[in-house]
Amino acid sequence: MDIPRVAHRFVEVEGVRVFYREAGPLDAPVLLLxxxxxxxxxQYRRLIDALGTRYRVIAPDYPGFGHTEAPEGFSYTFDRLADITEGFLERLGLARFVMYVFDFGAPVGFRLAERHPEWIAGLVVQNGNAYEEGLSDGARSFVALRPEQPGAEQTIRELLTLQGTRGQYEGGTSDPELVAPDGWTLDQHFLDQPGRAEAQVALAFDYKSNVESYPRWQAWLREHTPPALVxxxxxxxxxxxxxxxxYLRDLPEAELHVFDTGHFALEENLPEIAPLVADFLDRAWKR
Incomplete structure (x- = not known):
């Protein structure tokens, strides 16, 4: 039975103590999660277990999330999350990898791709949006919130409650019994730490910068045509x-698989998704 050894480490980047998980051979194809x-x-623990013997798998926490420690006064914007992630990759000497982007991972990842197209050997996109039609009515209303708008911050903070966090994991699933409670319980633990809610409020108000960047990211996809699994x-x-x-509009050769589940698709469909990612990694790395 092949089970990877997963290391849990920190690296210093611009005063931020970045936590990350790493598994796999140092000379294997790299998958950035x-x-x-x-x-x-x-959130990627089970995927790391599934792939971490054949590939070098690396998963950092952003500032304001998980075990990463940011100094007081850190500016929580998506540009800054990308800055720290960029510095993290440079510290590890990673110059070529397949990038798995999910949710906030898409705006962080596409910023990295714009800055360093030579780094990107391929894309795995899982519920990571880069198109106007990929925003639900609820998402559009959320993105439209502004700090000066009465009740806007309270609307964001309601999403940071245990009910809101659990709903993101279980909402839309075919079988909620397949969703382990550990994920949303641990997320809530971190959300309840001092300063974390304020960080998430700042990022929520900055989300409009991502929507404004969609045309640039789409142009990047058309220009560089990375192999892609959606x-x-x-x-x-x-x-x-x-x-x-x-995504097929800009990457017509991308491989697309849609599952009858919700936002955190890996929670319910890891047995189906992990083999797709492994097969894609093998093909992308041979290009």
């Missing part, structure tokens, strides 16, 4: 299925 909201690298939970209340199919 970029997590979503409101989670952290722990896997998607069709019942995602934030990023519905049209967002998955939109």
């Amino acid at each position: 970029l997590h979503g909201f409101p989670s952290a690298s722990h 896997v998607w939970g069709r019942n995602d209340p934030f990023f519905p299925e049209p967002g998955a199919r939109a």
Whole structure:
């Protein structure tokens, strides 16, 4: 039985103590796992177990998430999350990898791709949106919130409650019994730490910068045409299925698989998704 040894480490980047998980041979193809909201690298634990003997798998926590420690006064914007992730990759000497982007991982990852197209050997996109049609009505209303708007911050903070966090994991699933409670319980633990809610409020107000960047990211896809695997939970209340199919407009050769689940598709469909990712890694790395 092949089971990977997973190391849990920290590296210093611009005063941020970045936590990350790593498994796999140092000379193997690299898979960078970029997590979503409101989670952290722990959301990929089972995927790391599935892939971490054949590939070098690396999953960091962003500032404001998980075990990563940011200094007081850190500016929580998506540009800054990308800055720290970029510095993290440079510290590890990673210059070529397949990038798995989910939720917040998409705006972080596409910023990295714009800055360093030579780093990207391929893309795995899982409920990571880059298209207007991939925004539900609820997501559009959320993105439209502004700090000066009465009640806007309270609306964001309601999403940071245990009920809101659990709903993101179980909403849209075909069988909630397949969703382990550990994920949303641990996420809530981190959300309840001092300063974490304020970080998430700042990022929520900055999310409009991602939507404004969609045309640039789409142009990047058309120009660089990276090999791509798109896997998607069709019942995602934030990023519905049209967002998955939109990638085919700019990457017509991308492979698309849609599953009857919600936002955190790996929670319910890891047995189906992990082999797809492994097969894609083998093909992308041979290009």
